[in-house]
Amino acid sequence: MIKPNNPHYQLGVKFYRERGEWHDQNLWEIRKKRDRAVKGVSNWEFFRKRGSEIKSRVVKNLPQLIEQFTANAQKEGIEVYFASTAQEHNQKVLEILQKEGVKKVVKSKSMLTEECGLNPFLERNGIEVIDTDLGERIVQLRKEPPSHIVLPAIHLKKEEVAEALGEEESDPIYLTRKMRQLLRQEFLSADAGITGANFLVAQKGWAVVATNEGNADLGATLSPLHIISVGVDKLVESLEDVGVLLKMLARNATGQPITTYTTFFGAKSNGRRVVILVDNGRLNRRGGEFEETLKCIRCSACLTTCPVFRRSGGHSYRYPIPGPIGSLLAPLQEEPEKYRDLPFACTLCGSCEMVCPVEIPFTKLLIQMRRFVTTPTLLGIVGEKILHSPTLYRLFAQIIRLTPPSLLEKALSQWSKYRKLPQIPKIRWI
Ligand code: SF4
Incomplete structure (x- = not known):
């Protein structure tokens, strides 16, 4: 049971009192949009099964896929490095940027870089980082972390966005245009671009990046250096696998049939493209009781549908990835002690399990996680x-x-x- 003096509990209750109902309704609208998009695919359950099979195969063959991707990407002309930990990843990024004399980086949304704490690390080392996803830039200006993995500023009202931009006018179209103007200057003056990747295709050596704003594409192509920071769990075998997973990704995330931009990156014609494959505890999860968490494609549907997340907001989880999947990842990625209350915050309603495109068995895993984070008492x-x-x-x-x-x-x-x-x-x- 979560005690009232617990910091997760306190943040969640504060959020709930101040904007819980409003946040809940907003996310429920997205959930309904997602349901409509899913109904448009007659064999959705078949795709979920395929998605689950594809990712189970990936987890099983991960070491071989890393080798295959590295060889094919290098053949393409992409540099590939492997980082075992978050620190190793950050150090490698810094080393590359410093060698190229980079002073300013434009970065598109990447939960991996949040997990590694890349922004504060680069800033401590004298490199300016500009987040270029609209929501990410808003939270960056407010000096706070994203609250949702696909909708990073979903916890904010338009007046707060205007305030972050130093504007009086809070019309969303005006604010979006204003942000576009500001970000264009940043893209044009940056020395390098950093992006994540939604998938890495082992058979081709390509990285697939999906965005709605085209910001990853601008960052990746305008500057002479493009670094892709990506967890090894984003590997898939083939383009056919990408086809199946992409079909579900945008529908599940925002109710769109496909994201506005879906780019397959091979070699870079106007400079260097570097992929940093990050393990940070992922490979150790294989064969263990939580290996199915490696199947996640970060579509965010489990967050959007979760009744606890919708009412308590993403910041109450105090981990870069919130919601049901975050409640499993946080104790695995960091000290279990620090996040031991998260699996207990769940109501075990199973809604996340119903929407997950790769059939992660949340109920089973969250119960296992409760055992994992607690020491059995005599009473127990x-x-x-x-x-x-x-x-x-x-x-x-x-x-x-x-x-x-x-x-x-x-x-x-x-x-x-x-x-x-x-x-x-x-x-x-x-
Ligand atoms: S666990 Fe499933 S529903 Fe949640 S983000 Fe990952 S793929 Fe999406």
């Missing part, structure tokens, strides 16, 4: 024994019936603080 061990034995269970039920209700309430003080203990029915011997 005794409870497990009782629940496993019908005789012990009946005996225990009888003892409970004979116990005065006031004593029971005292024993269950954490539980009964917020609820009334119901009348216990008489035993029925079967």
Whole structure:
């Protein structure tokens, strides 16, 4: 149970009181749009099955796919490096940028760079980083992290966006045009572009990047250096696999049939293109009880549908990836102790499981995660024994019936603080 003095709890409650209902409604509209888009594909469940199979195969063959992608990308003319940790990744990016004398970088949305803390690292080392995704730039100007993996500023109202831009006018079209003007200057004066990738095609050595704003394409092509920072879990075998996953990605994320820009990057004709493949704990997850988390394609549908996320907002998770998938990834990627309450914040309603395009079994994994982050107590061990034995269970039920209700309430003080203990029915011997 999450205690009221817990920082996740406090942030979630504050958010809920201030804008929970409004945020919930906004996200529910996106969920409805997603449902309409999904209904337009008659064999959606077939695609989910295919998506799940494709990603299961990727997880199984990950080391071979890394080798295959590296060889083919190098043949294409792309430089490839491997980073075992977030620190190694950041160091490699810095080394490349410093060698090229880069002072300013334009970056498109990448959850991997959030996971690695790349922006503050580069800024500490004297390199200016401009986020170029509209929502990302807004939160960057407000000096706060994104609150959603596809809709980074979904927690903000238009007046707050105007304030971040130093504008009086809060008309969304005006603000978008203003941001476009400002970002054009940044693109033209940057020395390098950094992007993530949605998929890496091992058989071709290509990187696939999907955006709605074209900002990744501008960053990747205008400057002479393009770095792609990407987790090894983004590998797939073939273009056919990309076809299946792309069909579900945009529909599940925003209810669009496809993103406005979907670019397949091979070699760069006007400079260097570098791919940094990041492990940061991913390969260790293979073969373990949480390996299915590696199937995630970061479509964000599990966040958008989650009743807890919709009401408590992304910042309450205090991890770059929030929502159901974040509740699994945070304790795995960082110290489990720090995020042990996240799997308990879940209601286990299963909505995330129903929308996930790669069939990640959330309910099972979140229950496993609860076990993973907790040390069994004596009470827990005794409870497990009782629940496993019908005789012990009946005996225990009888003892409970004979116990005065006031004593029971005292024993269950954490539980009964917020609820009334119901009348216990008489035993029925079967
Ligand atoms: S876990 Fe599934 S639904 Fe959630 S972001 Fe990943 S692919 Fe999408």
